[in-house]
Amino acid sequence: MALVPWPWLAGAAAAGLLSLRLLQQLFFPYFWLDLRFLLKAVRYGLTMEGYRLSGRIRTVLDKFVQAAERQPEKPFLLFEGKVHTYRAVDRRSNRLARLFLQEGRLGRGQTVALLMSNGPDFIHAWFALAKLGCVVAFLNFNVRSRSLLHCVHSCAPKMLVVGADMLETLEEILPSLQEDIRIWVMTKDSSLPRVETILNKLDVLSDDPVPDSLRTASNLKDPYLYIFTSGTTGLPKAAVISHLQSIKGAAGLWAFGATPDDIIYITLPLYHSAASLLGIGGCIELGATCVLRKKFSASQFWIDCKKYNVTVIQYIGELCRYLCKQPVKEEERNHKVRIAVGNGVRTDVWREFLHRFGDIKMCEFYGATEGNICFMNHTGKVGSVGRTNFFYKLFFPFDLIKYDFQKEEPIRNKNGWCERVKKGEPGLLLSKVNSKNPFFGYAGNKRDTEKKLLCGVFKKKDFYFNTGDLLIQDQADFLYFWDRTGDTFRWKGENVATTEVSDVIGMLEFIQEANVYGVSVQGYEGKAGMASIILKPNKFLDVEQLYEHVVTYLPSYARPLFLRVQEIMDITGTFKQQKFQLVGEGFNPSSISDPLYFLDTTKKSYMLLTGELYEKILSGQVKL
Known part of the structure; x- marks a missing residue:
């Protein structure tokens, strides 16, 4: 029997492998990417399962405390030019924990509501309360009056911690807050009744850790946070975030390829899960550094990225659109950003973002709080x-x-x-x-x-x-x-519950009924709010009073930008307000015979929506 020559075998094997490679690229082009991502997820899952089986539950807070011991001098937060190391954040949160434990008399499992804007003290208070085993409820500081009171009462907190820049908001709801809710403010003094101050008490307290047993989780499914979401109907609801969900969220940046050497830029509000669970939690998971900004600024975005050597950014669709609308700047391509993580960006904005700002890995995800x-x-x-x-x-x-x-x-x-x-x-x-x-x-x-x-x-x-x-x-x-679907739409990166807006508008004495829905606007992410209203018999539309009312009782993103005055409210066969047809008709005055109005912030009133104004809105001459 003749022997098959080795060169022929090697050639046949190479041809076979090449054929398999070609077939894989043709029929399974994402096989290796899928496999690599799957193996990464499995590895993380097995690690979590190993901790569970050994009885050692490691929460995100546990990982932060360990990181503070492992790399105490590494910057954890950069905020307004000041560096806060892992050790500094750990120690300040220890002091706050001692204050709340001794004078606040907080216990494990109790709920504390947090009304604070982005800043280091948000993190300090959050970690301090978590070290006591408390469930922390993040309040949306854009929500005011009746809706904010609802949020506070719905999570039944023992205590409310308020930031120094939120005192005006606190003053609005203070008379209606339950007497058994203790109120602490992040200031040295205050003239408000029932309020206890924090900053004048911290310096005399020890920064030694409180007992680990206070924060130790017995089950990963135990509540860790309450994060408010408008969901699909009604007033905001406190979504229960377990330790399990927080751990999964913290793995997001790592799963997308971020490393401990990355510098993460967070401009989104910390009361949302994207910034708190994925951003801050992801930074802890990696042991990385976070640049935190109080509020998003389109004009300063790339300047900050260059100044702080940012390598990872978080976004929502609106943020990307705002950046693309900015005048061209030198810093927008002269940066080190390599990864962008977020959701809600339109395809056209996505392409423009990459074309304009460079070779950035866009990591879009989907998930409800x-x-x-x-x-x-x-x-x-x-x-x-x-x-x-x-x-x-x-x-x-x-x-x-x-x-x-x-x-x-x-x-x-x-x-x-x-x-x-x-x-x-x-x-x-x-x-x-x-x-x-x-x-x-x-x-x-x-x-x-x-x-x-x-x-x-x-x-x-x-x-x-x-x-x-x-x-x-x-x-x-x-x-x-x-x-x-349902009675909700998304605008300016926030969910808007239509029933909540309808209830607020219905408080006016000249409104008989209000039907709120979202309409698409050319060039904008999400949908803008629109209200179809029925006036009470013999009443007239007071556009200035309506403007003052919605500005007082609704956050900016929930205020209806368009009004439609109808004589009869259409209903469905199940006696619900008809929205489907109204959404399709939009707000074009040339195709709608009903009177239409536009919320004009410069004139502090609702103005008649003319064809000329409609065209200016579509062309971008009038900003929404």
Whole structure:
């Protein structure tokens, strides 16, 4: 028998490998990217499981304390030119913890609400309270009056901690706050009644750690934070964030390729999960440095990035659009930013952002604050919020189902089951609820928690979390955000609950009924608020009073920018306000016969929306 020559075998093997490579690129082009990302996720999951099995639960706070011991002099926060090292933040939070423990008489498991803007003291207070085993409720400082009171009362706090720049907001609600809520302000003195001050007491306190036993978590599913979300209906709700969710959130930057040497730039508000869980938590997970800004500034963004040698930035869609609208500056390409992590950016803005600001890895993700599912775009596919495959659905089962836009509910067949959409069709995203992917719901709100669950979706007694979002899955298994459902829309990076806005407008004596919804505006992310109103008989529209009312009682992002005055309010067959048709008609005065108005902040009133003004809004001459 003739021997096969080795050169021939080597050549055949090489040809076979090349063929396999070509087939893989042709039919499975994302195989290696998917595999690498999957192995990374599995490795992290196995590490967490190892800690659980050994009985050593390591929370994000535990990791921070360990980082402060391991690298005490490394900068943790850079804020307004001042450096706060890991050790400095740890020690100041120890002092605050001692103050709250001794004079505040706080105990493990009690809730404390935090009303503070971005700054080191937000972090100090948060960590101090967490070191006492308290559940910290982050209050949205844009919310005012009645809505803010609702938020405070809904999480039933024993204490309210208020930042020095939030005293005016506190003064508005102080007379209506329950007497048993102790109030501490981050100042040296105060003339407000019932208020206790913090800064005049800190220097005499020890910065030694409080006992570790106070913060030790017995279960990863124990509550860690309450983060408020408007969800789909009504007033804001306190989403329960467990230690498990915080640990998963903290792994996000690492999963996208960030390292301990990175410098992370956070301009988003810390009361949101993106900045607190992904940003600050991600910085702790890596042992990296964070540049924290009190408020986003489009004009200073790239200047800051160059000044602080920023390598990782966080964004929302609106932030990217604002940056693209800025005049060209030298710093916008002369920077070290290599990764951008966020969500909600439009495809056209995405492309313009990369073209203008350089070769930055855009890491788009999808996730609801209270949700039990997250998608991460690890391939850089423009416009996509993530990618799924067999293995992902094995660990995080989800489905996209058919949705009735008129009735605003899932479509069920004759047998009562929901039906999956085909690839390329928009479907309502549902995520299966099980022991590995639990849904923790809302604090003190059993009814709204139950409303977010769908039962009997594909079989009896199955439970799914209803995200309220419509997504599309293409033929290559990439996922794209399509729209939101329910009585909510997104504007300026915030969720707006239409029923809350309707209730506020309905407080006016000349309004009989208000129907609030979101409308698309050319060149803007999300949807702008619009209110269709019915006036009471023999009453007239007082546009100046309406303006003063919405400015007083609603945060800027929730104020309706457009008004439509109707004689009759259309309703659905189930006696709900009809929004579907109104949303489609928009705010074009040339196609709508009803009187239309526009919120004009310069004139502090609602002004008649003319065709000329409409064109200026679309062209960008009038800013929203």
